[in-house]
Amino acid sequence: MLSGLDPSGGAGIQADIQAITSLGCHPLPVLTCLTVQDTRNVYGAEAVDAGLIRRQLECLADDTPIHAIKTGALGNAAVVEVLVEFLNRHRGIPVITDPVIKAAGGGDLADDHLIDAMKTQLFPLAEMITPNGVELALLGNSDDPDIAVDHLLAGGCRSVLATGGHGTGDRIINTLYSQASTPQHWEIERVGGEYHGTGCTLAAAISAGRAAGLSARAAIAQAQNYVQRAILSALEVGKGQPVPDRGIAWRS
């Protein structure tokens, strides 16, 4: 996966490593940016040099079969360009993209160049993007989720898993829209509260399912159950949002 470092251990690359490992896969962690962050918010971020990431990706691909790629915070547009070049040379790997733009506390994790590079270059190569409600409205240029999804699909996204975790109501509704088929909905009981790193955890868990050979739909179903269980035993790490306990023993 390609993700940023959240030193509070709640989101980013640590969330990915824990989720992917818990679901029985071996993660290859490529760090895209370093953040200044606690469980309440992000206060700064610096991207890793894109040339170094290029060398890491090629080095890994020469050595290790890669069965899925998950992307999270990407640092800057140059990192997206390196990833896109890599994906164009290594076709056929399912890419699950969590389009990270802001931390839950409101801190920025992407500038306009990065958002534009994700939309125009990365989304068309991804098997699925997993925006929450805020990301969907921003990326799809509409507060109406159906219109926002239409814009994204028309712009070249193959499928959009619109997540409802940041909304309200007793049940979370996640909906998978794709160019090829009618939307599919999942309803999950809402535990209540806000948790740090749930979007990262969900996308990483989906990528683990895909790497293990599950269909996209089965991988989503497994990932939702995993995230819900991790939230049910969330840890009060700091003064802000609790962190899902991704180390839970997992049996599907």
Ligand code: PLP
């Ligand atoms: N990646 C990094 C490095 C982060 O610091 C954060 C957020 O706070 C995220 C991703 C976004 O996390 P999520 O999508 O789980 O809210």
